[in-house]
Amino acid sequence: MMWSWIPANWSLIWHLTWENAKLGVLPALYGLVISLPLGVIAARWRWFYPPVLTVINVLYAVPSLALFVTLIPAFGLTDTTVIIALTVFSLCVILPNVVAGLRAVPAPVRQAATAMGYGPLRSLVTVELPLAVPLIIAGLRVGVVSGISLASVGQLIGVSSLGYLFIDGLQRSFPTEIYVGLVLVIVLALVCDLILVAVRRMLTPWTAGPRERRTARAARLVKAAG
């Protein structure tokens, strides 16, 4: 470990961290934006979900490097290629959670909303989606954490990220660079994860206490059934 390398390359490290954060977080947000309408449709019309789930399972089986490569003819060796590929992956982990979250809303709750005169849209936006937030965020966490980690692979097609430190470190047989990259990827992922946990607490103040443990268990089960 050569500590002096870090301050000497501060601006490079900062630049790569920022790029990596962008390549990891943006796809998860895009994945969320696409998953919400699809998830609402899948939760309402049950026949829609099984075929979508099959497509998702197959897409999730595509190696990240292979997916980057398939997109190169269309988008070149650019950020767009990596962001589109990672959006596909995040969709695969977020959509099942949106569907599970909406389906887990107890029928009496929906009936109560109807009885209070809520239309389907108002019930969805003000009752069902908020109740599904813990599960949706559980999916988003997996999407962001694995996205940040996978973004480093983008370096293999020349898109700059913290993966640069791995590849440069290997070529120069200089472990310090690889240590810095590993630590930064993990720290970046954990920071984003903590932010999402804080967002969930803010959005769902009613889950504090013993009920939170129940939703946490449900979230883990969905992840497990993944």
Place this chain on the structure above:
Amino acid sequence: MSFFNWAWDWVTTDANWHGEGSIPQQILAHLGYSALPLLIAVAIAVPAGAAIGHRGGKAGVVVSNIANAWRSIPTLGLLTLLAVFLGFSPLTWLLPLVVLAIPPILVNTSEGVAGVDPGVRDAAAGVGMTAWQQVLRVEVPIAMPLILVGLRTSAIFVVATATIAAYVGLGGLGRFIIDGLDSSQYGPVAGGALLVVILAVIVLALFAGLTWLLTPAGLRKQSRTE
């Protein structure tokens, strides 16, 4: 030309199917690089997961959180770090793939075993089964569908990620992708990517069959309706 044209032309070129480093050779190598880390991960994660699930309580929450953080470890970083220190030793490619494969199997096994109906547990104890018999003959078989979902996720991850192992000089289908990228030949890049995707889809299908075979007969009907 589109991705599929490139891939198809390359895959159907007869010369690529013969000689040193041919397609069949690299497919076999790829399967070998995938099978060994999976077996090691199963040998570690299934007993550990079963023990944690059998014990119950807070351990499940802890395991789930650790697994989420674990996901953030970038495989490429670990691979390059080991390559710098160990060179082309088998550990260099084995360890990152084992690390990648453990969390899904561990989480699903512990969740599956912890989720066994308490009534069934009591019955097993009631007919005089020892703790070992309860775990091996009741809890693990009942948790089998969930364990296999975890194993499938890990298998897909490993088959897909074994591609990156070519980056430190190994064989497998990643060889075509990495060498093609280096020499700016898009044919092998696209063809290699296509073969990895096909391999991953075959793995998905194999697991559908395996799930049916290893699920206790009494649980089959139940799991089909899920």
